Amino acid sequence: MTYGPPIPVIIDCDTGVDDALALLFAVRHPGIDLRAVTCVAGNTDVDGVVRNTLTVLETAGAPDVPVARGAERPLIEAPRSASHVHGHDGMGDLGLPAPRRTPADVDAVTLLHREILASPRPVTLVPTAPLTNIALLLRTHPEVTRNIERIVFMGGAAGAGNATPVAEFNVWHDPEAAAILLTAGVPLTMYGLDVFNRVVVPAAEVHRLRTSTEPGARLAGDLLAHRPAAPGTTAGGTGGTAVHAPADGTGDPDGPDEAAGGLGDAGALCAVVDPRGLTTYRLPVEVSLAPGPARGQTVVDRRSRIGEAELHEGTREQALVDVGLEVDVPRYVKLYLETVEAGGTG
Incomplete structure (x- = not known):
């Protein structure tokens, strides 16, 4: 595939396992100009996120x-990590070394503001985490929207959730922040669970990556092995919420029990450089903010006509979002593998 000038990209993440897969891809893809990374509490605490992010960037070359430290808790809720998914260190407890790099001496909102406005071309902002930093940015510096091309966020679901039956983790972790995002006034693409769970790397490819002598490719393999595909999902198939665990009982990369691994957040970066692999529909979306079992749900209106509520009560103003509902799995798997492996050859 031929690419034009690299796309200026800023990633806002909570580096756990699949955020790390996304960072590896962003660093190594020739079509991405990674201008900054900001960190927020989510998969693990924010200091752990900063540490993990710096380690991944080092390993990726x-x-x-x-890299800047951001919000350590949601706007309203208490922080709720996903250590049961991503391990106590947020990185699958792989025992990765402490980074030699250090974070920037500014906070995440300041770095986002600076780098967005300094970019010579409009930036594509890719949040793969709870949206607290983004909400704070938009409320503090709304002028940044003039230099944002699009926000491609990993979050939400038109169907089933994973944090609750209807809510996806990133939105559920900070629903108010997600609601603010929907009023950003810039084009939005939602890379939600409907496609997130489907992009699966076959077990043989995971094994090949894990036995690579190149550090970045090997890290990608170990990360993929930590987050096997959702139950009932095969490479190229569909399934439910991903269940994350080591690929085999020993953690031996040469073990015979390799599992297919889900790309997760990395699929959102694939959609940035190759949007034709993602089929989206422009649909009204809102976030449920009321307490109760639906809190954090992204309510995606897929109806072809208005219903009785609108007829009787009038229509509500809702954000129109390009919602990803179908994905070319082999295309994105091929794109990811070629990028991560080629990037290590110089």
């Missing part, structure tokens, strides 16, 4: 990309 990234240039000196600025």
Whole structure:
């Protein structure tokens, strides 16, 4: 595939396992100009997120990309990590070394503001985490929207959730922040669970990555092995909520029990450089903010006509979002593998 000038990209993440897969891809894809990474509490605490992010960038051979610490808790809720999914260190407890790099001496909102406005071309902002930093940015510096091309966020679901039966983790972790995002006034693409769970790397490819002598490719394999595909999902198939665990009981990369691994957040970066692999529908979306079992649900209106509520009560103003509902799985798997492996050859 031929690419034009690299797309200026800023990632806002809570580096756990699949955020790390996304960072590896962003660093190594020639069509991405990774200008900054900002960190927020989510999969693990924010200091752990900063540490994990710096370690991944080092392992990937990234240039000196600025990394900033952001919000340590949601706007209203208490922080709720996903250590049962991503391990106590947020990185699958792989025992990765502490980074030599250090974070920027500014906070995440300041770095986002600076890098968005300094970019010579409009930025594509890719949040793969709870949206607290993004909400704070939009409320503090709304002028940044003039230099944002699009926000491609990993979050939400038109169907089933994973944090609750109807809510996806990133939105559920900070629903108010997600609601603010929907009023950003810039084009939005929702890379939610409907496609997130489907992009699966076959077991043989995971094994090949894990036995690579190149550090970035090997890290990708170990991360994929930590988050096997959702039960009932095969490479290229569909399934329910992903269940994450080591690929085999020993953790031996040469073990015979390799599992297919889900790309997760990395699929959102694939959609940035190759949007034709993602089929989206422009649909009204809102976030449920009321207490109770639906809190954090992204309510995606897929109806072809209005219903009785609108007829009797009038229509509500809702954000129109390009919602990803179908994905070319082999295309994105091929794109990811070629990028991560080629990027390590110099």
